[in-house]
Amino acid sequence: MTPNNWTNRIVFITGATAGFGLAMARQFANAGASLVLLGRRKDRLDELKAALSTPVHTIVCDVSYRQEVSEVIDALPPAFAAVDVLINNAGLALGLEGADHASLDDWDTMIDTNLKGLAYVTRAILPGMVERNRGHIINLGSVAGTYPYSGGNMYGATKAAVAQFSLNLLTDLVKTKIRVTNIEPGMCGGSEFSVVRFKGDAEKAAKVYENTEPLTAEDVSDAVFWAASLPAHVNINRIEMMPVCQAPGGLTVFRG
């Protein structure tokens, strides 16, 4: 890929209706890229398409529906089919309960979306990239995939799996020119992440960011855009990023 020349390049973003995906759609469109934008909320996708100045193809789809994912990707219009960059961003955390009483339905949804959905989209797009011997897969992991925190149980586990899947993809693809990057942000405000986690409880969600200066969706988008804009022989394996007010560490000890 010619660095910083995005005209005629196709960027496929899952979860483009809010947060990081929305910021990335705007940033790549401003750079001139053609976009495939996927999410479940059609009204948001329509609004976004109308607001962006580059060619956009929208897909209303739940990434956890395996058959549907394969069908919508097979049905990409020719002008959008040769995907240069796939950004597997769709994902969510649900709940913050301890593992002994967390909802199994929530665990299923996180596994189905963050891990299986990401795998379905990747598996559908990868053969074309291999055929063209060109492409970049950028996955949205999380610091929660590396560092445990109370109540992060299954969310962190799905993101740890995404990190390992990213590395294993790189290994499978070592004989190709395809790049794979895992982006691992810490606390980020300004997206719907915590409202989704707390099932619409906006007050509880706002408390997560109280008296902090979290990352923004634009900060994460900048990291993605940077990794994607580097010369074609450079692969950024992973980017771990946090706001300055956050730090890893703090092993838990219970003194009973």
Ligand code: NDP
């Ligand atoms: P948002 O909740 O703001 O956005 C999530 C996006 O994913 C939405 O566009 C949503 O669209 C889409 N989505 C969710 N489930 C599905 C599904 N089943 N099928 C298709 N699309 C889906 O969250 P963020 O922007 O904050 O998060 C984006 C990614 O970054 C996630 O993978 C998250 O885990 C990760 N992350 C977030 C951090 C944070 O602190 N915010 C930090 C580290 C990582 P729709 O509802 O229209 O389908």
Ligand code: 8X3
């Ligand atoms: C989101 C980061 O720490 O809120 O992936 O779980 S965290």
